[in-house]
Amino acid sequence: MILGSSESEERQRERRFVSAEDVARLAGVSRSAVSRTFTPGASVAPLTRDKVMRAAEHLGYQVNDLARAVLNNHSRLVGIVATNPELGFRAHLAAALAKALIQRGSIPILINTGQTEEELLAAQKTLIGHRAEATIILSGSTPKNFVDLAHRNGQSIVAIGRSEPGADQVRVGNTAAAAKAAEMFVRRGHRLLGIAGSHSGTPSITERETGFVQAGKALGATVVVAKGQNTDYAGGLEAARQLLCGDDRLEAVFCVNDQIAFGLMDFARSELGLSIPNDLAVIGFDDVPEASWLSYRLTTFRQDPVLMARQAVDLIDRRFANPDAAPFTESVVPELVTRLSAT
Known part of the structure; x- marks a missing residue:
């Protein structure tokens, strides 16, 4: 069956995400009141907050993080760049990183890349284009301008198991x-x-x-x-x-x-x-x-993948608090x- 244009548009409207305008309409408040309710530290009257939260729960509303990233030129995305992330220890480390980042309130993005300069730069440009807060490198030899490009875009770099000049590092013995x-x-x-x-x-x-x-x-x-x-x-x-x-x-x-x-x-x-x-x-x-x-x-x-993931996340937080500091280093001593x- 081929849908008519009006029927197709109606189906698209039915599938769309719940918006802040929908919440404001149901709660009987302004759109800005909804925004303030979901902005940490913003001022909003208790009664207004209660109306907004009840309306949001009823509708199933979730904050549009992508829209906020565009407005703030910054997101909660953190990239994990790895070659063959499904193999061996790297799979366990990637899983531990994803869990640690989610606990931090970040959104992990795994990019399965090759080890060539072109592939790594393509991965980096994707993350910068989505305003990722940080990139964690698990493998590959990064191009010379990789760290510099990240720094010029306000993005921190954490290298695990390697020495990367200019980047924060989790070093392994x-x-x-x-x-x-x-x-x-x-x-x-x-x-x-x-x-x-x-x-x-x-x-x-x-x-x-x-x-x-x-x-x-x-x-x-x-x-x-x-x-x-x-x-x-x-x-x-x-x-x-x-x-x-x-x-x-x-x-x-x-x-x-x-x-x-x-x-x-x-x-x-x-x-x-x-x-x-x-x-x-x-x-x-x-x-x-x-x-x-x-x-x-x-x-x-x-x-220990859990320990290494925790150290990597800690480095992201330390860099956020001290953007101009010299590179930070955490060390792991493998146990026999x-x-x-x-x-």
Whole structure:
């Protein structure tokens, strides 16, 4: 059935959102009285407020935050920019950030972007165009003018797990944790070590790779490096083939995240018949929920997504209160969780 123009317009009117004018009409007050009622700190008579609130509840009215953002040139939107946010620890961190931002009264917007300069700039322009209050970066190497463009538009930047000049940061002790993994292996008599990394080249992954290699060599161990294409399960399978199918019989492997560790462990046991930890000790990084599964029982370094989300939100508040201050930094010390894979 094809609707006539008048009937179609009527249907559109039926679907529209309840407006402040609707509330004012039902409450018998002015439009400005409705606006003042929903503006924190604004002056409004108790009787008027009561009329407006009862009318709003009856109609199901909600404040138009987008309209307020246009008027104030500022919104409660906070962008979360991530590559593959559905994978591994990043998924848990994105979920924790969304929850923390909602509790703060913000509206989180997740932008699933690539790692190229063009993709990251496009994400940023989208957030600035919607007058987002802040951007939280979880991955990718930001372009040089990323932070400057944000600052010129009054938008704060929080980088998690990376050092970003000019941005507020939640730093993770990647290098120290990787060095601790090497020390643990050597202390338990392992001298031929491997590291399963990836070609992603993200700051966190690079810090873990470099920290392990340097510490292992300084302790007199031989360190063999292998990298999968991505920092995921498939990348772990690739790295395992490189590390475990050669002439060298590795004794222990540090994996730059748990997803890689899962792929490496499955390959070692299913394809090569190795026993973990008897034939090969394995340490991961992140402590995602699957790390405790009976199939893996992975020794790994724990990052707390709830703590990191809380720190990121705190940085947004501190920047709002001190817009001209030097960059703020919060630090996270990953905790070693010992399980069966490296006892």
